[in-house]
Amino acid sequence: MPDTIIVVPTYNEKENISKLVPILLDIGPDIGLLVVDDNSPDGTAEYIEAVAAENPRVELIRRPGKMGLGSAYIRGFKEALQRGARYIVQMDADFSHDPKYIHDLLKAMDDHDLALGSRYVKGVNVINWPMHRLLLSYFANVYTRVVIGMPIHDATSGFKCFKREVLEAIKLEEIISDGYCFQIEMTFRAWLRGFRIKEIPIVFVDRHSGSSKMSNRIIREAIWKVWWLRLRALFKRL
Template sequence: MEIPAGLGRVLVIIPTYNERDNIERIAGRVREAVPSVDVLVVDDASPDGTGEAADAMAAADEQIKVLHRQGKEGLGPAYIAGFRWAAEHGYDVMVEMDADGSHQPEELPRLLAALEDADLVIGARWVPGGRVRNWPKRREALSRGANTYARVMLGIPLHDSTGGYRAFRAATLEKIGLEGVDSRGYCFQIDLALRALRQGLRVVEVPITFVERVHGTSKMSRDVMAEAALRITQWGMSDRIGKIRGPG
């Protein structure tokens, strides 16, 4: 598939921490699905050798790049580092994608096609046509509940604001600003979507099939979930207080 006319240069950003068993496979699938995109692996000093594996891929394929960071700081800072690297190197579109295979590179063409008429496209599980494979019922209920809470608390129209498979125009990230973003875990995704909506930008959800990882361990933790719940509550209450007080 060719990149839709008008989108320009596309970079797929893949943060990694201990993903040696997955990174070669997922990068290869990206390159096969959309050969004209570039891939940036953002590695947080993985002790399992993920960074070295990424360097070997980059040496063999000039469309694969690697950004090494000093240590594990969380999903949000890794993506922000990737976004800034992309901006410095003149990319027009930045795609977020997990390294573990849960996001299907073969669905990337649909996200890019939707971006022609949008500022941000989110690959969504909880919309008609979206689905999840190999998740226990408890985890599905947790994700659905978190997204419902975010939708109600924040007053946003999105059904999968926590979804991490998404495509931004560079101009979108520039407009929403990254300087004040300090979310570290999965609430980073809600944060950016909320900022885009508040700027009046067009955010579109495209159904995807999310597949639970086969190799490695999930980065989800109690701390990550607690941060998301706390921040959603803070943002929602701040909005409500602001409306009560009114302008000025």
């Protein structure tokens, strides 16, 4: 497998991922792609399987049912480490994360250990989200910053690049969060360990096609779990 592995979790993203795959592979020969699909009813896995049969740089991990974003990422990260990746990129399949920023994330690896695609580093850079969704995301970040004290503008960003050392240092099997909070917890654990984090300004756009998996349960989880993260950090249990 190549030096850089991009991990993309998917649930019903066939239309988006079929456009995304060629763009990601075009970035360069050193890019591999690992799609973690939760048995999407729309045939996402079958599509990736067919691509993977033709192209050794593409791999599919197929799980039996919808088991959540966090656990999909953990599975993908473990596989990427096993395959010897030096850099592990994570991104959504729905084009909210423009592949053009991957260069910037990788460039940041010269002098940082974790790069975040950040919507709020220079004001607010979100396009096409309804106001309530934007406010929720923005204030979730303000809330998180206050509660856990981590000086990051976009702690819930799901567009990142890790050096392998970061993922090796974080105890992946001990991660306690799944939805939005998964993103916060990963970055928080990296920050607590003193890894150098860089926020790269990105413009985030609403998903191209397909439907949202955002839910009130995910929001509720995030509200109390950041306190849990803070407490665990206080007792050096993260």
